[in-house]
Amino acid sequence: MRPPKEEELQSGNLTAMIDVVFQLIIFFVCTTNMQNTIDDRINLAIAPHGVPVTKKDPREIKIDVDKKGNISIQRTYISADLLRSIVKKSIAEYGADVPIVVRGDIDTRHTAIQNAMNACTDAGIYKIKFSVLKEKGK
């Protein structure tokens, strides 16, 4: 076997470093959830006995109701009338068992939650899920 030349030894072998860097990048890219649609401004109430979320239904409509009573879907503020139209459209497209999840702030007055729920019941949905925190991340 040919002994390595002096230039080869001085340049250093970067292959292992590049391997590790790429592996770390691939790992973090794969494990990062890029679709951060959850509104952090809403402080959910803690319910330790709530049913944990095991699987997601792609048809699910998440309705956020903030502390001031504003209704939003995917960070876009909407009126109760528009919410009603959205729910109606979803029912027409996916059926009457479209899961509706209401994410209300812990300090939101019931009137605001009532507006969101009434929009759903007007559209024909009588089963509603409340999103809660089972365990807060430490």
Add this chain to the structure above:
Amino acid sequence: MARKRRKNSLQAGELNLTAMIDVAFQLLSFFVMTMKPTDVLAMIDVSRPAPDKRVSQSKPLNIIWITVLGDGRFILNDRPISKENLDTTLCQLGVLDTTQTVIIACTPNSTHGKLIDVLDLCQKAKLSSLSVVSVD
């Protein structure tokens, strides 16, 4: 004059791992510092009455009626009750019949957190038939 031969720090077959370890530790510390612990989410299923159906004034005897007031107090079938006593009562109900219908009536000024408190107590008691109504 004899020429002094420079000695290489690296020998053939050796690998300099310093740079690799540096980068690996930097990436590791970056991700550890920027990592945000995730909250564990849960759901509580409730039913809503049809909008045209008004809340009747006469409450059926076989239905548990819990009212959440604006000041955070709870009323169980027309009698004020503390959260601890409500917990005990609901647990006793859950032992008898988990299909017992529980209607939670919220006043307009009551907070959503208080409603979730009641719903959580119902979940704890394994009561599954929960309805939320709005009262004035």
